[in-house]
Amino acid sequence: MSKLYNVAVVGATGLVGQEFLKIVVQRQLPIKGLRLMASPRSAGRRLLVGEWELEVEETTANSFHGVDIAFFSATSEVSRELVPSAAKAGALVIDDSKAWRLEPEVPLVIPEVNAEDLQGHKGITAIPNCEVTPLVLALWPLHRVTPVRRIIVDTYQSVSGTGALAMQELTEQARAVLDGHRATSHIYPHQIAFNVLPHVEPFLGSGYTREEMSVVNETKKIMHEPDLAISATCVRVPVFVGHSLSVHVEFVRPLSVEEAQAILREAPGVSVQDEPSVNLYPQPWTAAGKDEVFVGRVRQDVSHPAGLALWITSDNLRKGAALNAIQIAEELIARNLV
């Protein structure tokens, strides 16, 4: 009989936590016990997970006794504070915050790309930012054939990346605008309904945002390419679920569109949607709720002899977060690393 695990989900009531619980059931992770944890505000709530009805507990430093795998989807502050306690108690942590991703001893993993980085883990692993995972998942198979030299990416990120309150804000603002009223903003600094904001996460001194530098630094780390040239502009758009990326890649040698499409068609986790003649290309509305990273609009970049342009969309709550975390757990189990 194969081993069963005690799993804790920190942030169980959040959007990513909820998605995690759905996928855990779908994929039949070998679970012995499941504990749902959240902030004191949510403690006591009862959630249905598959056939189990479970009560949400408050997360504290002492919560992790007996836990084998702890999935954290909380703020960076919570992760920074509680992840070490969980690891010390013997849980293997899979963290979804920015807190640990760039720590050298923390594997930052997309299983289809760098599962072997899990090998040396010290009790804490991390999943990449929700737009980094689709970017690297799509570029990695191309990079293995013809190395990538430079990446320019502009994002179209949905409000679910911010959380449930942002989805509510978009709903309320959209209704207000349609009814001819003024929209009020609480979560974002400006109206997001029928608007776009070139502002995801706080600004840094360089003029980049923390989100944009996540794209830069996490991509380099996952690809083991510290000298890769990469730049990003991260933009919030009035979409509920699904992040899209417009990507311009330079390779060391030209890669034809047909070759790139053929490689992507074989790539695990990737689905090519690229039939302009029938208006088939990735869209957030159709990617939401799906596991795959959708790639389309692959074309020779007219501004560079060895460049390709492409368009990527994926569900930021699934492959961008919860699904990737569960795949890491599956990989850790398969490798006897937990």
Add this chain to the structure above:
Amino acid sequence: MSKLYNVAVVGATGLVGQEFLKIVVQRQLPIKGLRLMASPRSAGRRLLVGEWELEVEETTANSFHGVDIAFFSATSEVSRELVPSAAKAGALVIDDSKAWRLEPEVPLVIPEVNAEDLQGHKGITAIPNCEVTPLVLALWPLHRVTPVRRIIVDTYQSVSGTGALAMQELTEQARAVLDGHRATSHIYPHQIAFNVLPHVEPFLGSGYTREEMSVVNETKKIMHEPDLAISATCVRVPVFVGHSLSVHVEFVRPLSVEEAQAILREAPGVSVQDEPSVNLYPQPWTAAGKDEVFVGRVRQDVSHPAGLALWITSDNLRKGAALNAIQIAEELIARNLV
């Protein structure tokens, strides 16, 4: 006394035509007579322009007798058919369609950039695509100081670029989605509400769209740089008015952020909105209804030693279309070219 002109507006009932009529009054173009023209469907409608109430006439090949300046904001098909008749009748045409822009003998003009190209006109002039004008207006003053070598631009284009019916479609779809109903699409191939579509204008064999190649070819023509490297991905977003552009520029030599901002602050038609510390950056919601092209998020591109990244937003109906056309008329008048 200065000369007065007979002006015709073809497409007077469209979104750009309406904006044109507002701006004509605001800027007091020296008009003797104003004739409103449109398709047979709109003929007979009466419109208020300043203090005049005018009846819309059907546009035909014989409509242009006595017209000095004819502004066309119609489909490419209509422009291709009727612009020659207008020019033959002696009207100076300012055309807003894609039909004539790349014709070698047709000046394609942003007055702040290449007004002198009007000099040799043969009766037909054209205004650039609504996202090309802000792009070139912002890059031109930088290019004059330090030549631009390559441009990568990804757009966030509003539905008013398609027209009034697209604005109605966004409104109706947004209501449907908020009410939990299915959205139906007539104007766009897929839902635009709470979605983004990497699809503006038809696809070409190369995988680029006609809109994307407009960005490429019109930019080269206006800047008189046929060998400029430039690539674009054009994306429709659920915004009513205001096109935004995420731009990554490579120069022949490094240009500092401070220098670029200083140049842009002096540039005609440009307004710098670049104070990340107080969340000040261009947004379509705030740019709509304004004349300026707003530029912000100027920063050293971390992926290129002589690169800058920036973010541009402008009202696609005003500087992107009607205002630029009126400025061309003013320039033609000032130069005694009409």
